[in-house]
Each structure stands twice: as structure tokens, then as C-alpha cells.
Amino acid sequence: MPEILEVESYRALAERVVGARIVRGFSDQYAAKKLPTTSFWARSVKGLTITGTDRRGKLMLLETDGLRLGMRFGMTGVLLLDSDAGIDGLFYGPHTYRPDWIRAGLELDDGRRLVLHDPRRLGRVEVDPDLSELGPDALAISRKAFDEVVTITRGEGPAIKARLLDQAVVAGVGNLLGDEMLFRAGIDPRRGTATLNGVERVALFTAWRKTMKTLQKRGGSHTGDHMLGRAPGGLCPRDGATMRSATIGGRTTYWCSLHQH
């Protein structure tokens, strides 16, 4: 659920704890799944002072005077500072918060708590996360980085939708965002990446930048134009044609039968 725009809002929220010292960290076994042991997070974070925040794709980072800390939010994770949500709940999943859905977090020397609230337990905490497996950040992607996303060395390459979702190629495009930018660019998500011509590439790049900009203003990935037709039997909000759907790149994908080709 949280895609890059939501994670960016969490990062902005986390800015408020810069300067604070961590007195205690905690996590359950699920949140610690990428760590050697469940207690690794608690042992690693104790005593660190938070010096800044960062983000690569959907991975949020806390810079400290020691280790670099990472948080992933899975599909239903939210970052809370005391009880202030980084965004106003989530479109999918419960819109309520419950103390027993707090899976990991940090207690700070000023009494505040920065916590991962995650009903579905797919969020993760990380210590010194490996960034080498992630492509360049999708939010403010450069033309050069974009060119690499759509460049395939041999064959047609994967479907463009699957390519967009590959975090090693570009970090931060989630399922909704991928559908939204292809919708705006008028490109069929099933198209082989290498089959996009120059005009289509420019259209996709333009749609990409505009989608990020617009949705960031609106407040998240679930406020895209495309969302209106994103339901079984839905109609395209642009031209009223029927929307199609299929699994592409492992995710449910919706596209307009008329203007995306």
C-alpha cells in the first residue's frame, strides 16, 4: 500500500526526530525478518543519535551517528510519531490504529516514540541496509536514469509494467503508480519494454514526472486519475471505454482498452 509518495511523507515526518537520541528500540520477529535475530534491532539502535533522514524508493532511511537504519512498510505499514500519522490513514486496509498493530519502533530521549504500525506484518526494519540492490530513486528520476529503465540489451525485454516494478532497475514504482503513468502515457502495460518507440518513451517520461508531481501534491499514490476506473467492470475516466485487467509482473494491472496501446 505505501508506495514511494507515502514513504516520502513518512520520511518527512521522521525529520521531526532528527537530533533525538534513541534510548530503546523494539521489534517483533516479523519486522525483524531481514535481520539475523529478533533482538538485533533493539541491540543495534540503543544510544544512537538520529542525524538525518533519507529514502531510496520505498526504503526509508534514518541516518545516525553510527549505523544507518532502514524501514520498509510493506502493504499496510504506516509510520507514526507518537500518534501523528505521516498520511491520513490508507486507502486500502483499516483506517484505524491499534496499539497491538505496532510491530517495531524507537523510543527517544525526549519521550516521543517513532513506530511502525502494520496490521499485515509485511513491514520490516533494517540495520545498514544494502542499497546496491536498488536502482535510482523514482521520485525525481533523471532523463538519463529513465533511458536506462527503457533500454533492453537483448530481445523485447519484460512487459513495460513489469520493468517499472523491478526495484533493481528503478526504486519506488509500485503497482498503482506503474498503472497510473502508463495510463497517462497511453501505453499498454503488456508491451515489451524494448518495443516502445521514441515518441512513446518521451510520453512515458513526461507522464512519469507529471504523475509524481501531481500525486505528491494530492497526497499519495491512491489519488491518481486512473484509480477511478480501477475496479472490475470499471470505465476509463478519460474516455469512458471499458477497462481491462490482468496479472502483469505479478500484480493486478488495469488499463484502458481504448487509449492504451
Next chain:
DNA sequence: AGAAAGCCTCGGCCGC
């Protein structure tokens, strides 16, 4: 009851 917006692993297939 089925599907869900992330991510990881596994197994099959393709090409060298």
C-alpha cells in the same frame, strides 16, 4: 470468500 498498493523465494524455461 477473495483479493490486496510489497517483497522474497523457488522452479521452469531459454539461450549460450
Next chain:
DNA sequence: TGCGGCCGAGGCTTTC
């Protein structure tokens, strides 16, 4: 035939 890389399917987990 052997092997690595790629890609899709399935699993995780809980909720609505």
C-alpha cells in the same frame, strides 16, 4: 547436457 540468468507464480500475513 550443464549452467546461469530471467521471469512468472506463489507465499508470506492479516484484514476488509
